[in-house]
Amino acid sequence: MSYIQLTDIVKNYGDKQEIVHALNKVNFNIEKGEMIAVLGTSGSGKSTLLNLIGCLDKCTSGKYIFDGKDITNYKDKELAIIRNTKMGFIFQNFSLITDYNVIENVEIPLIYRNLLLNNGKKLNKREIKKLALKQLKEVGIEDYANKKVTELSGGQQQRVAIARAIVNEPDVILADEPTGSLDKNNSLKIINMLKNINETNNTTIIVVTHDEQIAKFCNRIIRMEDGVILN
Numbered sequence: 001m002s003y004i005q006l007t008d009i010v011k012n013y014g015d016k017q018e019i020v021h022a023l024n025k026v027n028f029n030i031e032k033g034e035m036i037a038v039l040g041t042s043g044s045g046k047s048t049l050l051n052l053i054g055c056l057d058k059c060t061s062g063k064y065i066f067d068g069k070d071i072t073n074y075k076d077k078e079l080a081i082i083r084n085t086k087m088g089f090i091f092q093n094f095s096l097i098t099d100y101n102v103i104e105n106v107e108i109p110l111i112y113r114n115l116l117l118n119n120g121k122k123l124n125k126r127e128i129k130k131l132a133l134k135q136l137k138e139v140g141i142e143d144y145a146n147k148k149v150t151e152l153s154g155g156q157q158q159r160v161a162i163a164r165a166i167v168n169e170p171d172v173i174l175a176d177e178p179t180g181s182l183d184k185n186n187s188l189k190i191i192n193m194l195k196n197i198n199e200t201n202n203t204t205i206i207v208v209t210h211d212e213q214i215a216k217f218c219n220r221i222i223r224m225e226d227g228v229i230l231n
């Protein structure tokens with residue numbers, strides 16, 4: 001059995017009058033520790049697929065097995081726990097909180113985890129700060145910890161986003177165009193960082209990209225078109 005098993009996944013948006021078939025019976029199996037690139041034209045369903053895998057959204061029909069459990073019909077709260085304890089997200093636009101400084105942004109997943117867990121494993125403020133700083137070191141921007149995120153370059157902001165994505169030590173990292181707004185040099189740095197995380201921790205990584213050069217860093221490339229995966 002694969003680590004992630006998506007079977008006949010359909011995702012529709014909207015209602016009968018204006019229905020969008022974003023995913024049209026997608027079948028996709030992912031093994032633990034794979035690093036996969038998802039390529040495809042705009043509107044082919046890449047982000048929709050990533051959001052479903054990351055438990056940010058639910059499919060219209062089909063079956064989702066994650067790590068041996070059928071989570072297709074999990075309630076929002078149960079999905080939130082999986083999302084927060086197993087998944088790390090990196091988005092194209094960084095989606096950092098601009099009212100927070102760098103280290104506060106990285107602390108967010110840890111604070112959420114505290115809210116979700118009631119089993120005595122809660123971290124105190126100092127432990128949270130320490131862990132966040134450790135991740136900033138990991139991506140090479142600990143010197144910027146107390147700066148506002150708006151004072152950072154695009155490449156630096158994306159490193160903050162990576163630190164935030166890995167601070168909870170996720171089993172799966174979902175990266176939607178993580179190098180989309182970066183120049184070539186910064187893109188290579190970011191993809192190398194992800195590759196390194198994949199190889200060091202056996203983290204499963206799925207990267208949506210339009211860049212064939214970036215896709216080459218992955219072990220497997222899948223291509224999407226009109227809501228299906230091409231073979």
Ligand SMILES: Nc1ncnc2c1ncn2[C@@H]1O[C@H](COP(=O)(O)OP(=O)(O)OP(=O)(O)O)[C@@H](O)[C@H]1O
Binds near residue numbers: 013
């Ligand atoms: N929240 C939504 N409501 C309605 N339609 C949506 C929504 N999100 C996506 N869609 C539609 O679903 C289809 C797939 O969208 P998706 O965002 O998954 O594409 P994508 O491959 O990520 O494209 P891009 O490369 O432009 O990011 C598109 O036709 C899009 O317009």
Ligand SMILES: [Mg+2]
Binds near residue numbers: 046047048176
């Ligand atoms: Mg997209």
